Amino acid sequence: MSAPGSEGKGAALTAWWEAAGEGRLLVERCRTCMSTQHYPRGFCTSCASREVEQVPASGNATLYSFTEIHRSPTPAFTAPYVIGLVRLEEGPMLMCRVVPGPDGGVACDLRGTVAWTDIEGRQLLRFVPTGSPATDYLPLLED
Amino acid sequence: VNGAAIVGVAESTLGVTDMSILDLQSEAILRALDDCGLGLQDVDGLATTGLASKFADGVVAEYLGIMPTWMDSTNIGGASFELFLARATRAIECGDANVVVISYGSNQRSMRTRGLVSAEASEAYLPLNQLEVPYGPLLPISAYALTAQRHMHEFGTKPEHLAEVAVAAREWARLNPVAYRYESGPLTVDDVLSSPMISSPLRSLDCCLVTDGGGAVVLTSRERAKGLRRTPVAVTGFGAVTTHRSVGQMPDLVSTGAAISSARAYEMAKIGPHEIDVFQVYDSFTITVLLTLEALGLCGRGESGEFVADGRIRPGGSLALNTSGGGLSYTHPGMLGIFLIIEAVRQLRGEAGKRQVSNPETALCHGTGGYFNTHATAILAVDR
Numbered sequence: 264m265s266a267p268g269s270e271g272k273g274a275a276l277t278a279w280w281e282a283a284g285e286g287r288l289l290v291e292r293c294r295t296c297m298s299t300q301h302y303p304r305g306f307c308t309s310c311a312s313r314e315v316e317q318v319p320a321s322g323n324a325t326l327y328s329f330t331e332i333h334r335s336p337t338p339a340f341t342a343p344y345v346i347g348l349v350r351l352e353e354g355p356m357l358m359c360r361v362v363p364g365p366d367g368g369v370a371c372d373l374r375g376t377v378a379w380t381d382i383e384g385r386q387l388l389r390f391v392p393t394g395s396p397a398t399d400y401l402p403l404l405e406d
Numbered sequence: 407v408n409g410a411a412i413v414g415v416a417e418s419t420l421g422v423t424d425m426s427i428l429d430l431q432s433e434a435i436l437r438a439l440d441d442c443g444l445g446l447q448d449v450d451g452l453a454t455t456g457l458a459s460k461f462a463d464g465v466v467a468e469y470l471g472i473m474p475t476w477m478d479s480t481n482i483g484g485a486s487f488e489l490f491l492a493r494a495t496r497a498i499e500c501g502d503a504n505v506v507v508i509s510y511g512s513n514q515r516s517m518r519t520r521g522l523v524s525a526e527a528s529e530a531y532l533p534l535n536q537l538e539v540p541y542g543p544l545l546p547i548s549a550y551a552l553t554a555q556r557h558m559h560e561f562g563t564k565p566e567h568l569a570e571v572a573v574a575a576r577e578w579a580r581l582n583p584v585a586y587r588y589e590s591g592p593l594t595v596d597d598v599l600s601s602p603m604i605s606s607p608l609r610s611l612d613c614c615l616v617t618d619g620g621g622a623v624v625l626t627s628r629e630r631a632k633g634l635r636r637t638p639v640a641v642t643g644f645g646a647v648t649t650h651r652s653v654g655q656m657p658d659l660v661s662t663g664a665a666i667s668s669a670r671a672y673e674m675a676k677i678g679p680h681e682i683d684v685f686q687v688y689d690s691f692t693i694t695v696l697l698t699l700e701a702l703g704l705c706g707r708g709e710s711g712e713f714v715a716d717g718r719i720r721p722g723g724s725l726a727l728n729t730s731g732g733g734l735s736y737t738h739p740g741m742l743g744i745f746l747i748i749e750a751v752r753q754l755r756g757e758a759g760k761r762q763v764s765n766p767e768t769a770l771c772h773g774t775g776g777y778f779n780t781h782a783t784a785i786l787a788v789d790r
Contacts, residue, residue, distance in 0.1 A: 271530040280536075302533050328559070328659055330551035331606040332544055340542035348552055348654050358538045358654045371559035385540060 275303035278317060283386065286379050289317040290353050301355030324349040326373045326390060329361050341383065345369055349377055349390050357388065364392035410498040410506075411631035411638035411789050412491075414442030415748040418620035420737045421586055424516050427456060428469045430620030430739075431511030435470065438622035443635045444505060449624075451476035451503030453490035456510060456740075466509060476503035482648065483775025484688050486510075487623075487743030488782035491771075492644035494625045504626060508747075511620030512739035534652040544605050547613060547691065549653035549777035551605040554693035556659045558607060560708060563696065565607055567711030569598035571692035572611050572734050574720040579731025581721060581761035586615050587735040612692040614733035614742070621744035623751070628789055637755045642768075643677070643785035645670025653777045660708070663781040664701030664772055671770070671783040672703075679703040682785070683766035684753045685725065686746035688774040689732040695719075698772055699727075702783075726763040729753060743773040747784070754788045 272280060275291065279302065282289045291303035295312035306313050329347035332340075347361040347369075360382060364373050375392035382389065416437030418430040425433075431454070439445060452474040454466045463477040476497050478490060487508055494506040529535060543549065557563045576593035579585035593611070601611040631638035645667040650656050672678055679702055687698045696710035704725065705713040719727040730736040730749040737745060750769035752758045769786045 272536060273531055276533070276536060302537055328552040328556040330543075330548050330555055330608075331603070332542060332548060333603045333605065334544055335542055336544045337542075344542060346541045346543055346548065348659070356654050358541050358543075358652075360541060371556060387541060 275305040275317070279303050282317065283379060288320045288322060288377065288379065288388065290320045290351065290355055291315050292318050299353045299355060301351070301357050320351050320353050322376045322378050323352040324375060324377045324390060326361065326369070326371060326375065326392070327356060328371055329369050331369075347390055351377070359388035359390045361390045362392070362395055365394035365396065408499055409628045409640055409642075410495040410625045411628045411640045412623055412625050412747070412751050412786065413631045413634045413636060413638055414438040414440075414444065414622075414624035415751045416441055416622055417584065417737075417745065417748060418511065420584055420619040421617055422515050423513060423618040425513060425618065427511045427513055428465070430513060430618060431466060431509050431622070432469055434511065434620035434622040435507055435509050438507070438624050441636065442624050444624060444626075446470055446472055448505045449507050450474055451494060451497055451506030452509070453478040453494055453506060454509045455479050455481040455486045456512065476506065482780035482782070484690065484741040484743045485646070485773030485775035485780045485782040486741065487747060488644070488771050488773035488784045489646050491623075491625070491641055491747065491784045492646065492782065495641040495644070498625060498627050504630075506625045508623040508625070508744060509620070510741060510744045512741070513618045514740045515616050515618045532651075533655075538652050538654060546777055547608055548605040550691040550693050551608045552653055553656075553659045553697060553778065554607050554691075557693065557696065557708070560660060561711065563708075563711035565599055566595050567696065567715055568607070568612055568692040569595040570714045571689065571695045571719070572598050574714070574717075574723075575689060575728055575732045575734035575736075577720045578729050578761055579735035581759070582731050582736055583759070585731040585736040586617050587731060608691055608693065614690050614738040615735070617737045617739050619737045619739035619745070621748050623744060623747050631789065638789040639751050639754050639786050640789035641784060642787045643671040643673070643675025644783060645674070646780070646782040648780045649778070651776065651779055656778060660697065662697050662701045662774070662778045664698050664774070664783065665703075667781040667783040668702045668770075668772065671785050675785040675787070677768060677785060679770075682768045682770050683726065684729065684750060684763055684769040685727045685772075686730070686750045686769065687728065687772040688742055688746065689728055689734050690738070690742070690774065692734070694774055695728070697778070698774065702770070702772065721761065726753070726766070729758060729761050729763060746771040746773060750786055754786060
């Protein structure tokens with residue numbers, strides 16, 4: 264697993280991707296006002312302080328919303344699959360792949376964990392609901 | 407008399423045209439100038455943007471053979487044209503321009519490019535490209551789908567409520583001879599719910615059309631407008647806001663910046679939402695309409711599903727909304743914003759034929775760009 268090349272990504276995001284390459288998920292925290300943000304900018308969007316640092320996220324998260332995609336944007340993606348927005352317990356929101364929960368379904372406000380994984384050769388964040396037996400995505404809806 | 411008024415409006419040929427972007431756009435501009443009786447030699451301001459080209463103002467000015475001394479080619483997606491109304495009004499008020507043309511054209515349907523193709527896709531610095539595109543969202547649909555899913559979860563909004571927006575749009579389009587779906591027959595809620603799922607909960611009939619089309623709007627001072635052919639339509643209020651770019655950075659998935667842009671517009675026009683006769687709001691997707699109705703203050707937060715469920719937004723209902731048939735059933739050549747203005751003006755002039763609302767005096771146009779990224783609201787009034 265390797266992070267995408269850093270060319271032109273910006274200093275803060277390059278550091279974030281380097282950690283991702285080691286399987287670590289970071290969020291950016293402000294030492295001045297203690298706000299936590301994602302994505303990292305190198306300054307705080309709450310108080311404009313440059314005293315920020317990237318710290319590990321626990322991975323604990325809640326699924327805020329999701330969508331099952333039946334028509335992929337390019338042939339590189341094999342539909343169907345589910346993407347979602349999860350809120351990390353540290354506060355920030357981020358996009359990830361989603362696998363079904365214990366009952367085989369996906370619903371808003373499911374709790375679970377988000378971690379880096381390799382999906383079809385891409386390094387992606389994946390949200391796994393608590394108690395989910397699933398390691399791969401199964402279609403939710405018949406169409 | 408201070409301020410600016412819309413004096414000419416026109417569409418180009420719409421649908422599947424096999425015309426170029428500039429053919430569509432110049433056809434619309436010449437028709438809009440004919441509408442008010444002005445000529446190209448009168449035009450000293452040009453506001454235009456598009457999908458295909460940088461220097462959109464230069465491309466269009468050159469094609470028309472004019473040299474405008476005031477120009478704007480800001481691209482904030484489908485909201486650009488409501489923003490141009492605000493900018494043009496200010497320019498005319500302060501004397502920077504006398505006659506402004508706002509224009510748009512796209513041959514997206516003939517060229518078979520649904521996506522808003524741009525260099526943006528290859529720009530690595532964009533957080534959107536690093537943090538969201540790799541997950542395979544079908545943009546823009548998936549961004550809107552995420553808002554719809556959350557709205558359904560939080561407020562009990564049903565797929566049937568989303569479908570009602572598409573059904574109402576079709577009913578209006580069946581009254582509009584230039585609408586793409588004019589002769590397509592009625593649509594039922596079941597038709598929408600049985601159409602192919604694209605990005606849940608949005609199905610293909612929750613999504614706008616892909617068509618060709620151009621449009622143009624001509625503005626001048628309210629003073630000069632009095633001597634022209636048509637009933638002038640004054641621009642009485644406007645507001646805009648940009649809130650984010652990536653959908654994951656949207657401050658709240660179920661409330662949009664339309665609340666901010668419309669609040670400014672209402673204040674300027676000294677009018678409230680319940681006093682306005684006609685609404686033309688961007689309907690890229692059915693959920694776009696529901697969230698916008700709430701943000702404009704026509705119903706409460708979370709109430710939009712139930713609000714539309716009684717047929718209120720169909721022809722004959724109590725809310726005259728998207729009377730052209732909108733992006734869902736009339737036309738959607740990549741960006742709808744200019745067509746919202748054209749339809750509002752036609753309604754205010756009493757020129758809307760079978761779909762004419764009874765004696766409207768005021769209208770609101772609301773443009774939405776990107777993934778609820780940018781919002782621009784404009785309020786119009788018959789200027790007698």
